[in-house]
Amino acid sequence: MRFEDLVRRHGADLYRYAFWLARDRQQAEDVVQEALLRAWGGFARLRDPAVAKGWMFSIVRNEFYRMKGRAAPLADVVSLDEIAAPRDEGMAALEMRDALMSLPASYAEPLALQVLGGFTCAEIAAMLGTTEGATMTRLTRARQALKRLVAPESAAERKGGRS
Amino acid sequence: MNCLDYRRLLLAGEGESREMQAHRAQCSACAQLAREHEQFEAGLRQGLEVPVPPAFEAALSDGMRSRRRRFLAAAAVALVAAGGGSFLALRRNDPLALACIQFVMMEEAKSIMMGAMPREEARAALAGTLPLESIERVGQVRHVGPCPFNGQTAYHVVLAVPQGKVTLLVMPDSGLASRQTASYEGLHAAVISLGRGSVGIVGAEGRVVESVAGALRART
Numbered sequence: 001m002r003f004e005d006l007v008r009r010h011g012a013d014l015y016r017y018a019f020w021l022a023r024d025r026q027q028a029e030d031v032v033q034e035a036l037l038r039a040w041g042g043f044a045r046l047r048d049p050a051v052a053k054g055w056m057f058s059i060v061r062n063e064f065y066r067m068k069g070r071a072a073p074l075a076d077v078v079s080l081d082e083i084a085a086p087r088d089e090g091m092a093a094l095e096m097r098d099a100l101m102s103l104p105a106s107y108a109e110p111l112a113l114q115v116l117g118g119f120t121c122a123e124i125a126a127m128l129g130t131t132e133g134a135t136m137t138r139l140t141r142a143r144q145a146l147k148r149l150v151a152p153e154s155a156a157e158r159k160g161g162r163s
Numbered sequence: 164m165n166c167l168d169y170r171r172l173l174l175a176g177e178g179e180s181r182e183m184q185a186h187r188a189q190c191s192a193c194a195q196l197a198r199e200h201e202q203f204e205a206g207l208r209q210g211l212e213v214p215v216p217p218a219f220e221a222a223l224s225d226g227m228r229s230r231r232r233r234f235l236a237a238a239a240v241a242l243v244a245a246g247g248g249s250f251l252a253l254r255r256n257d258p259l260a261l262a263c264i265q266f267v268m269m270e271e272a273k274s275i276m277m278g279a280m281p282r283e284e285a286r287a288a289l290a291g292t293l294p295l296e297s298i299e300r301v302g303q304v305r306h307v308g309p310c311p312f313n314g315q316t317a318y319h320v321v322l323a324v325p326q327g328k329v330t331l332l333v334m335p336d337s338g339l340a341s342r343q344t345a346s347y348e349g350l351h352a353a354v355i356s357l358g359r360g361s362v363g364i365v366g367a368e369g370r371v372v373e374s375v376a377g378a379l380r381a382r383t
Contacts, residue, residue, distance in 0.1 A: 015215050015219065016212060020211065029219050094271065096206045096209060097210045097213070100210050111207070111211065115176070115207060115208050116211055140171060140175050143174045143203075144174060147203065150203075150206070
């Protein structure tokens with residue numbers, strides 16, 4: 001596998017992952033450019049093509065935290081209860097992105113890795129330096145929060161209607 | 164497996180196991196939940212898949228002049244391919260109209276989250292360029308707010324018309340020598356001049372954009 005093939009296949013999702021880490025388009029671009037540069041430098045030493053995707057996502061993550069000037073966090077620090085519900089003015093297509101923007105990065109990041117990167121909970125746990133169980137909990141809470149934010153009424157009805 | 168286990172695993176987002184499938188087959192409530200969840204997951208993917216900006220490829224191309232020439236040349240080629248030819252789209256589209264589309268793709272949600280102007284303030288801000296009453300004759304105004312755009316303060320208007328959502332970028336200080344158009348990533352834009360300033364119109368259908376442009380021009 002050539003490095004260019006990897007970039008072609010995963011470049012868009014690496015950018016999107018960086019965007020959800022940074023919540024900023026320009027910073028996401030900078031992170032991906034620097035990450036790809038580092039990945040290219042280490043590509044010759046990569047022996048197992050099967051791990052190439054995870055390796056590149058990990059480099060993006062490390063590069064993001066390196067550029068922020070601190071180590072990647074390992075634990076949740078923000079309570080989902082602190083998130084305010086969005087105003088009722090967004091249209092459906094915008095609501096999900098708005099809701100995702102309001103999620104703390106520690107919840108949005110595993111979602112991005114799972115949905116965009118296609119990684120399993122075990123793989124995400126390894127990348128984030130946590131346990132599989134903790135990753136599943138984060139993913140579950142993230143989806144619960146999004147459902148509350150995107151469709152607060154139906155989520156409340158469901159919660160009240162079933163136990 | 165009970166309902167609680169099924170729902171917990173569903174929300175964790177891992178693929179459905181045989182055990183989960185067996186539970187769903189005999190539990191109508193969980194089967195209904197799974198159907199709703201499938202729709203939610205489609206929306207979640209859509210939300211996470213933020214557009215890759217066309218300028219990104221150009222930035223990589225600029226980087227070719229640097230000491231990282233060899234890598235960036237390879238990456239630029241790869242990303243142009245991954246971006247569905249968006250670099251070519253940059254060349255075909257008028258720049259201001261394309262910038263309007265990029266605003267909708269990248270900045271609109273943030274702009275809405277920043278909050279809307281009170282109605283009277285919006286009316287005063289738009290009065291000299293595109294009166295709020297004129298816009299309201301074309302569709303239902305869902306949001307008006309100031310936003311930095313094209314080196315000036317523009318007014319971001321979200322309009323609901325019978326065919327769907329249309330975004331306006333009212334630019335009081337941007338005159339226009341000629342009409343501009345662009346189509347990119349499934350969105351269409353037209354920028355037309357007004358008595359004073361100009362307005363960019365962005366929507367998912369070209370004919371709706373043209374129709375709104377015609378209606379706005381007729382009312383100014």
